[in-house]
Structures are given as C-alpha cells and as structure tokens.
Amino acid sequence: MTDADATSDGTRAAARPAARPAAKGALTSRAEDFPRWYQEVVALAELAENGPVRGTMVIRPWGYEIWERLQAAVDERIKAAGAHNAYFPLFIPEAFMRLEAEHVEGFDPELWVVTHGGGRQLEEPVVVRPTSETVINHFFAKWIQSHRDLPLLVNQWCNVVRWELRPRLFLRTTEFLWQEGHTAHADEADARAYALRILTDVYRDAIEEVAAVPVLVGHKTARERFAGAMRTWTCEAMMGDGKALQMGTSHELGQNFAKAFGIQYSDATGALRYVWQTSWGVSTRLVGALIMAHGDDFGLRLPPALAPVEVVVLCVREDEAVCRAASALTDELRRAGRRVHLDARTDTGFGRRTVDWELKGVPVRVEVGPRDLAEGKVTVVTRHLRTKEAVALAGVAGAVERICASAGRELRDEALAFRETRTATVGSLAEAAEVGAAGFARVPWREVGETGELQLAAQALTVRCLQRSDGGLAAAGDADDALVAVVGRSY
C-alpha cells in the first residue's frame, strides 16, 4: 500500500531491479487514480486509519491536530455568534427518535440501537445518537417557558454514529466527530437570520479563511434537504477531481420539532407560541475536504493556520556546524511565534525525510546543509509551490514569515481558479449533465425541477445547491424558479 510498485504481482517484484522509477513521487498521481491517491495520502501522512469495526476510524495525532485547529476556528466563531457549548448524552431513548415523522424516516436506516446492557436485554432499547436533535429538544421544551428565554443558542462537540454502507476515512465513517448547534427563536425571521449567520459568519468564514477552501453557499432542494427541515443551507466546495463536497450545513427547522416536542413559550401578550428553530453542523469531514481540495501529487498541502508544524528545520547531514545552525534557527523561529520542528535525524537519509515532510504537508522546509552554510545561507522550500530559494541566515525568519502569511491565500486562490476552470453556466438539463460530470454546471433551476433532478440522479449527479445567479443567497422573497442550480457529482 505504501509502495505503488508492490502490487499483487509477485513475479514482477522479484524481477524488478532494486531501483524504483527515478524522480517518481511516493504516491499514485491524482490524475491516475484519485481515490487511491486519497487513501495513500491519508495513510502515508499518518492522518488516520480504519478502526477494527467496519466503518470506524482511528484519527492519528497528525490528523487530530489538524482537526483540533479546525475545531478551534469553528468554535471561536460559534461563540462569537452567541451560542454556548453544552453536552448531551450519547444514548437516546428509542421513543424520542419517533416523535418527528420526517426525522424518523430520514434516520431510521442509519441507526445503531443498543439492546443489551449489564448482561441483560434492555426493556427499552436505546439509540446511539445519529444527531442529538431529539434529546436536545426534549430539554429545550423544559427550559423554554417565556419569550425571555429566547433565543436559546446551544452547541455541542461530540461523536455521532450512523450506519454507513460505504465508509471512507474522514468523508463518511460510521462514527465521526462533529459539532451540532441547536437554537430556538421567537419568530421565523430571527431563526432564519441566525441560520444564515452561522452559514456565512461561522462556516464560510472558517472554511475559506482558515482552511483556505473556497465554497459556494446556497440552499438544498427538497430532495437533498435534512430530514425534518424546512430549508437546508449549505457550503459546497469542489475537490481536486472536480467532485463536490458538502462542508457544512445550517438548517431552518421551522416549527416541526417544536410541535413534536412541545416547545412553547409565552409571548409578551401572554399568548402561547411554538418556537422557531435551527440546527447546524460541521464534522471531521472537513479534514477530508482539506486533503482533497489542496493535496497534490506529493501529498498533503496544509494552510499554515492548520498545520501542526508550520516549519520543519532539516539538518541535511550530520555535521556539528550544521546542527548548531539548525538549532539556532529553530530557536529563532520559535521566538518569532512559529510552530517549528527540528529534524536532526541522522539515521534516516535526507531524501526520505524530505519526502516524509512533504507528504505531511508542512508549509515551509528549511534545509540546513554544509554547502549553503559555507556561504552563510540555507535553502527554504515552500511546500505548496515546491519552490526553493537560497536565503541568508539573517533572512530566514523573514522568508518564513512571508510564506506563512501568503500560503493560505495562495492555496485558496489556486483552488478557486481550479473551480472556475471546471465550472460553466449552461441553459439546459442535458448540458448541465455534461458539465456536471467533471465539475459544476450552473443552470437555471426551472430547467431542472424535480423531474430533472431524478434524471440527474440516474447519472450520479445531484443539485448541490440553489443560489442567485450572482452567487448570493436566496432572500425570503426569491422563488426557487428564479434561482440557479449548481449541478455536479459529489462525495
């Protein structure tokens, strides 16, 4: 798996000379086989691997640190939007799941149900949460009595479990980590405004500014909508193979759950009213998106903001002067506030080490070797561009600073340019199917409609979102027929 040459063909391995193909990367190229490339990056960059139970995932430290940084970026924005973190239980009474009709229908096939505990069969089975909508609403009903209790803005970070037919590390696993926000508002307009605020100020901002992945925002068609929602808003990104990935969703739940769970409040006049709600989430899928949006044939490319290590200082060879200089540079960069790792291993060849750091996506590599050092210089390598420059020792901190300051923007620009080359505006369903097969087609929704959506589905295509022709979000008064559908293949 780690070696593209070590395939099933044993005789070939035996006959093959020791040398591997010169100058080839450690990975299958993205163009050759994107899914395989993805799996190899996940394995070789030590991001994650499969757990012992089908569909489960072990997130390794390198991958988890990336997740922690994404999480921090999202969390601080959630708090800025006024929500507070809380925690609700993993186990949900089965009966709760049945209270909202569409919700039951949507989740029933994905549920894991615990039937035994303490060595005996449970009188009432408990569901392992696939989402916490129901438990949280049960408590909302208790906590909300007056309009003074509103809005109630709660978020939780947790794991959820859903039966999955085709698991893929980070993208679709049986158990995954996420954040789910749940809110209750006095009226529809307030709920809508909050759902949109989360969509743009929390999700879009974190994804574009921190993860450096450009997204399209819009709302889902009825077919793609969250089970039980009136409207589902989404951030959609294009991956390196032209397929779409939903990176975050924010739902306007209307009063469906409020009615199912009896969440009512007394308004200023004393009248009893049902609340209007929202829910929203992003998950560890973001890590998968990061890999697929930015990765290249040499591995992961991390925006500095998310990189566990921003700079690796590499001693090219064992040499006292080299080690001293490398160590001094490491200290200097650390003092400047960078996350730096000093790689002074002498038991591993230089080539191996550079390939490893490249696979892991570390944004900047500072190579300290005797040759450059004799001239008072080191080699600074920019991961996302794969450019090298000789930099005087005194200029290293400045060079690193410049790269760290620009890398995120450049990655985003590159991803955006790629998306644009793969996006076309078309006028018919047939054209949309053609363009959508390799990228995004923008087509008037009235040309698609629900029947068109079915036809697209037969070709593995979906409407990723609906938006205004200028890319803006639909306003309350906008009819879907006046909107543009973004059509593409998706994960």
Place this chain on the structure above:
RNA sequence: CGGGGAGUGGCGCAGCCUGGUAGCGCACGUGCUUUGGGUGCACGAGGUCGGGGGUUCGAAUCCCCCCUCCCCGACCA
C-alpha cells in the same frame, strides 16, 4: 438482502490445482556504509497458514460445517 472475491509474520502478496511441515517485497532489529530528493550491503527476529471437524503415515494444500472481511447495486456531515 442479491451477485462476485478473499482470509498465510506488522502491511501487501505467492504457495493450494499436482498433500511432504512455509516463502517474497515493504516495514522492523543489529552492524557497516550513505546522507543536497524514498542510500547500499550483510546478518537477524518475527507466522496457532480465520475457526472446528474429517480424509491421510503426513494437510496452508483435499472434503464438510462455521466465522469474518472486502468489492458491485437501495445515501450523506
């Protein structure tokens, strides 16, 4: 659930048809060598061959039963 495939050192596989007590690549350990883009050489450690039963002097190999996993068709953060 329907169709196809696979279980053999940590990983990926060969061996099975034509039974004779297990091998290759990678990874791992030790030593030397090398280190400016996956160094090279030598030596070494590591396996209840998914489980159970049967046939046989002898089973990874043949027969029966069971278990597990993977791939393809009914979905999503």
